[in-house]
Amino acid sequence: MGLDSFVNTFGAICKHKYGERLRKLTIDAKFTCPNRDGSLGKGGCTFCNVASFSHEHGSEKSIAVQLSEGRERLKGKSSKYFAYFQAYTSTYDEYQVLKAKYDEAIEDPDIVGLFVGTRPDCVPDEVIELLASYQRRGLEVWLELGLQTANETTLKRINRGHGFAEYQDTVLRARAAGLKVCTHMILGLPGEAHADYLSTLKQVLDVGVDGLKIHPLHIVAGSTLAKSWQAGRVSLISKEDYAASVGELIRHTPKEVIFHRVTAYAKKPVLLAPDWCGFRWDGLVAIVDDLKLHGGQGHYVDLNCCFESVSAVANQ
Incomplete structure (x- = not known):
């Protein structure tokens, strides 16, 4: 049995809706980020590859x-695809620039949906309305927000440049406009442990969310x-601990929430550590094994009771 047997996955949703698992075509539309252009800072988030900040990024090829x-x-x-604006902050530009880029993507007859990855503090009302207008035209539209964690101390530590309040505000405005929101979480951030992951999930669920992406921290x-x-000041999450924590998060998540991803991998030489993140299937197999043993999505019916137990342990 695979992940679909235990989790409400986006792949399974697509297969039911479109008759097949649709693929995403990633687009680098030469967006930048307020945490690299000086608006908020120039160092970027601590987990980002800032080496690329010193030269022009983005593809010279048209969308x-x-x-x-x-x-x-x-x-x-x-046979059909989603256009995925993934690189950097894909809502961080003038309205007309954004509209021209999104329009170019959906003009392709094989594109049936639009995925836009961005920061919670870079989504003004006019952009929400623009994305909602595509959805009203029948396109599958998802706003992907990189929260990473709800812990304010961690957000400052990783130089994120925003707090949970900005995330909450954007989610409420987007969902009020009818947009679907997919929230990104990173497990293994410095100073965080299992109780922090559950706390972030609880806050995300309390605000309301349609989808989740979970990633392990990798260097x-x-x-x-x-x-x-390299200086020995950061310890990384093991594959076993990651799988156990993801399994718990899945079990605490209501069945209607869609999981777009539960792990991620990177290739060397860009990937430095941990080694297990260099293998596409290792993390996923470990997660499925955990779900087989302990139960799948929505296993815990009384979510508040479980979260209160975790909070009590964390505060001891």
């Missing part, structure tokens, strides 16, 4: 060309965390 090349690489994998070359890790 149409990127979609065409991506479709060619995935030839035969699916990439060029990041601020890479220097700390």
Whole structure:
């Protein structure tokens, strides 16, 4: 049995809705980030590869060309695709610039949806309305928000540049407009442990959310965390601990919430550590094994009771 047997996955949702598992075509539209251009700071988040900040980023190819090349690489994998604005902060530009880029993507006849990754503090009302207008036209639209953690101390420690309040405000405005929100969480951030992950999940669920992406912290070359890790100041989450924590988060999540991802991997030489993040399937297999043993999504019916137990232990 695979992940779909235990978790409400986006892949399974697609198969039911479209008759197949649709693939995402990633787009680098040359966006930047307020945490790298000086608006908030120039160091970026501590887990980001800041080495790339010193030169021009982004593809020189048009969005149409990127979609065409991506479709060619995935030839035969699916008949329709989602356009995924993934690189940097994909709502951080003037309205007309954003609209032109999104419009170029959805002009492709094979594109049936739009995924836009961004920061919680970079989503003004006019952008929410723009994305909602695409959804009203029948497109599958998801706003992906990189929260990472609800712990204010950790957010400052990783130089995130926003707090939980900005996340809450954006989620409430987006969902009020009818947009679906997918929240990103990172497990293993410095200073955090299992109780912190559960606390973040509880706060996210309390605000309201439609989807979740969970990632393990991994060290990439060029990041601020890479220097700390090389100096022996950062310990990393093991595959076993990660799988156990993800399993618990899944069990605490109501069945209607859609999991878009439960792990992630990176390739060397960009990936420095941990080694297990360099293998695509290792983390996923460990998570499925945990779910087989302890139960799948929504296993804990009385969520508040479970969270209160965790909070009590954490505060001892």
